[in-house]
Amino acid sequence: MARAVSAAEVAPTGYAWQVEARGLRVRAGRTMAVDGLDLRLGRGVHGLLGPNGAGKTTLIRSLATVLRPVSGTLEVLGTPVSGRLDLRGVRRALGYLPQDFGYYKRFTVREFVEYVAWLKEMPKRDVPGAVQRAVERVGLADRADDRLKALSGGMVRRAGIAQAIVNDPEVLLLDEPTAGLDPGQRVRFRELLQELGSDSCVVVSTHLVEDVAAACTDVVLVSGGKLVFQGTPAELAAAGGPDDVGDSPIERGYSALLGGAW
Amino acid sequence: MTEHHPSADSIARYAGGDDLPADVLWAVEAHLETCETCRLRLADVAPPQVTALTAAVWAELEPTGTPVGRRHRLARWATPSLLPWLAMTAFVVLAALSLDGLLPAHSASSGVLLIAPIVPVLGVAAAWSRGMDPAYELVVSTPRAGLQLVLRRTVAVLVAVLPALLAGGWLAGASPAYWLLPCLGVTAVTLALGGVIGMRRAGLVAAFAWAVLVVGPAVVVGGVPGVLAPGAAPVWAAVLVGGAAAVYFRSAAYARL
Structure with missing residues (x-):
């Protein structure tokens, strides 16, 4: 019998922005790491830049629904995630690579990605194909049946990216994904980012300015838990003058916008 | 809301890509977006070259790979x-x-x-x-x-x-x-x-x-x-x-x- 497309597959989205935060405040330990942040993110690759301690990781963790905001509103895919709510629907559409990517050493790449697919409640029949596709996309197909403990740091990072994209997430959160990747892998990773950003909202936290210049459609600059700047990489570059500190236009824009804060 | 489904004839003409009056075309298309039954009816009358194409695409999307291990x-x-x-x-x-x-x-x-x-x-x-x-x-x-x-x-x-x-x-x-x-x-x-x-x-x-x-x-x-x-x-x-x-x-x- 012919297969009909289901209603869910043709349903229009009910939200304007994949991520929308207003007056967001999130605590990390004793400090208010995100303090009154307003942010709207749509499709594309958003590079999250900022000095150490600016609240990048805390922001990503609250977007990943791990941390509960203290106050303010945070909507992911049109669903508020601030209170005690059923988060399952939102979490199914999320992909998350934590900064300290922890994994089970005895698992093979395939087993680990499959485990995450199960945690993300993917339909059983889709899992093997989706796992294979994710592993291929990060270029680990030839090592898919090797144990994670046998892989190099860069390969583990790529396995981490594979688990994040296995469910084709609508919001993909990557915290320092390029740490440990060699230059060649980094170039391939940027290509993958651009591909992913064409139909989902990708948030990449990084401190490598060249990653932003090469792969991001949008730059979000945070400092002291607040939004300092949001715009295209070209706009960030235009913010800097010849007197500002930095080796490239984007670095000069970065230091100009942060003033002495970096 | 009363359900008005398109006639078999207009579905067949829509599937075949025949000339439909613009208003009928628009109504059929809008209806198909919300009605799974009519999408099935459309799928059943689709011409062979279309069914061959969709069958090939769905076959490509069939799950592959190894089943889940014990651990x-x-x-x-x-x-x-x-x-x-x-x-x-x-x-x-x-x-x-x-x-x-x-x-x-x-x-x-x-x-x-x-x-x-x-x-x-x-x-x-x-x-x-x-x-x-x-x-x-x-x-x-x-x-x-x-x-x-x-x-x-x-x-x-x-x-x-x-x-x-x-x-x-x-x-x-x-x-x-x-x-x-x-x-x-x-x-x-x-x-x-x-x-x-x-x-x-x-x-x-x-x-x-x-x-x-x-x-x-x-x-x-x-x-x-x-x-x-x-x-x-x-x-x-x-x-x-x-x-x-x-x-x-x-x-x-x-x-x-």
Whole structure:
């Protein structure tokens, strides 16, 4: 019998922005790491830049629904995630690579990605194909049946990216994904980012300015838990003058916008 | 709303790409977006070249790859860092057995009996602690991280721990009639508390409270404490039911652990 497309597959989205935060405040330990942040993110690759301690990781963790905001509103895919709510629907559409990517050493790449697919409640029949596709996309197909403990740091990072994209997430959160990747892998990773950003909202936290210049459609600059700047990489570059500190236009824009804060 | 489905003729002409008046075309298309029945009707009358194409595409999308391995399925029940807490359980039961030797010979209480009710609680705390589960941060951001995963891991802890306790209790002469209900009761209360303050903290609080309120006095005074006497069984049954009810009614609270 012919297969009909289901209603869910043709349903229009009910939200304007994949991520929308207003007056967001999130605590990390004793400090208010995100303090009154307003942010709207749509499709594309958003590079999250900022000095150490600016609240990048805390922001990503609250977007990943791990941390509960203290106050303010945070909507992911049109669903508020601030209170005690059923988060399952939102979490199914999320992909998350934590900064300290922890994994089970005895698992093979395939087993680990499959485990995450199960945690993300993917339909059983889709899992093997989706796992294979994710592993291929990060270029680990030839090592898919090797144990994670046998892989190099860069390969583990790529396995981490594979688990994040296995469910084709609508919001993909990557915290320092390029740490440990060699230059060649980094170039391939940027290509993958651009591909992913064409139909989902990708948030990449990084401190490598060249990653932003090469792969991001949008730059979000945070400092002291607040939004300092949001715009295209070209706009960030235009913010800097010849007197500002930095080796490239984007670095000069970065230091100009942060003033002495970096 | 009354349902007006397009006629078979207009569906066939739409499928064939024939000239339809613009208004009919628009109406058919708008209707197809919302009506699964008519999408099926459309699929049935699609010309062969289209069905061949879609069949080929769906065939490409058929799942491939190897089925899930055994270790992977075990991970659905226990954190893959299962071995550390199994080792810990064995250690605790052994410690309890050696405690038996330290207790006054005339006392009827045994270390296994005293410790049995909190061993699973420690296992639950271990299963949800960042230190023992390397992928903790990842797990708590997934849809499965909620009451279902909490219960699965608790079941896994009980399955691993209860046989060890039964064996230890048998060696020490502590009948399960004394400790089984308190054990399940304390676990249920811990789960209920976990929905409020987090599983790891709840496990530690319960273990600490038990140590201070029951184990301490029993070691000092000797004898089977009142809470472990067979007469307390109805109370423990009530605690178990109450804890389970609290968990059931507050199930949404487990989404953030």
